[in-house]
């Protein structure tokens with residue numbers, strides 16, 4: 001897919017890629033290279049997970065996409081328009097929740113939203129209360145709407161920030177760690193909400209360091225490590241890229257391990273009655289037959305599905321840890 005044409009801004013046509021960056025780079029004044037040559041492509045209609053450990057450059061990227069900080073080099077297009085230059089036309093179509101939403105502590109949650117809505121010149125004042133009530137309801141804050149925001153828990157603040165992003169229908173939602181601070185029930189609610197928004201046609205770009213969260217809610221993902229893009233694509237393909245492990249359950253683990261190595265199984269490890277390894281490129285039935293012929297009692301022989309976490313470890317050759 002090529003760059004959107006210069007005439008696109010007049011046509012009002014939806015770009016195929018809601019976010020597209022080329023060589024996007026940010027070096028902070030202190031010298032820290034936070035984002036390094038990022039080429040990110042977010043298809044329209046996707047729920048796109050932006051995954052990476054603490055300090056890998058997720059928030060820095062989001063700040064550049066939203067025009068809050070200038071890139072050191074490279075370009076970013078959002079909804080087909082260059083950022084930060086086209087911010088005035090792009091940002092009203094984007095709902096954003098970025099690390100630690102700014103709230104007035106002395107105002108209630110509802111009054112924070114009324115004030116936020118009033119700051120939007122395109123928002124009709126006559127329907128303001130209805131809009132705010134609907135947003136509060138969507139994030140499950142109706143009962144706590146009258147409480148002062150400074151008395152909100154972290155999860156409640158996060159919900160209020162999300163409500164602010166949902167006041168208007170948006171083409172794109174950019175959510176920086178939307179489930180940060182939420183309890184398991186709250187996480188489930190937000191995940192359901194994200195799916196619902198996506199089914200209405202909103203593209204959702206969300207960052208997370210929780211691999212299983214991305215697997216549960218996202219259609220696409222990009223993996224960051226130390227400011228660099230490791231991979232991006234459909235979640236199903238990313239997980240499939242890492243092969244699962246062969247698991248043999250047997251009361252004869254020593255003999256099974258020896259035979260599996262002979263059969264070309266890599267990285268064989270035995271733990272109790274479980275012997276696991278990297279499956280070779282051949283029919284598992286043959287491996288099973290070889291074990292049985294040699295007198296190994298096989299109780300189970302399965303291929304465990306690879307998770308996104310396996311894919312991440314395979315790609316980076318390391319655990320999901322914070323970079324220095």
Ligand SMILES: Nc1ncnc2c1ncn2[C@@H]1O[C@H](COP(=O)(O)OP(=O)(O)OP(=O)(O)O)[C@@H](O)[C@H]1O
Pocket residue numbers: 028029030032033034052053054055056057058059060061209324
């Ligand atoms: N304002 C800043 N000035 C200098 N360095 C910064 C600044 N903000 C972030 N960094 C550094 O840039 C790198 C990337 O930080 P960033 O906040 O983008 O990571 P992140 O992926 O969002 O992490 P987390 O998962 O913890 O939110 C880190 O090494 C961080 O220390």
Ligand SMILES: [Mg+2]
Pocket residue numbers: 058059060099176
């Ligand atoms: Mg962050």
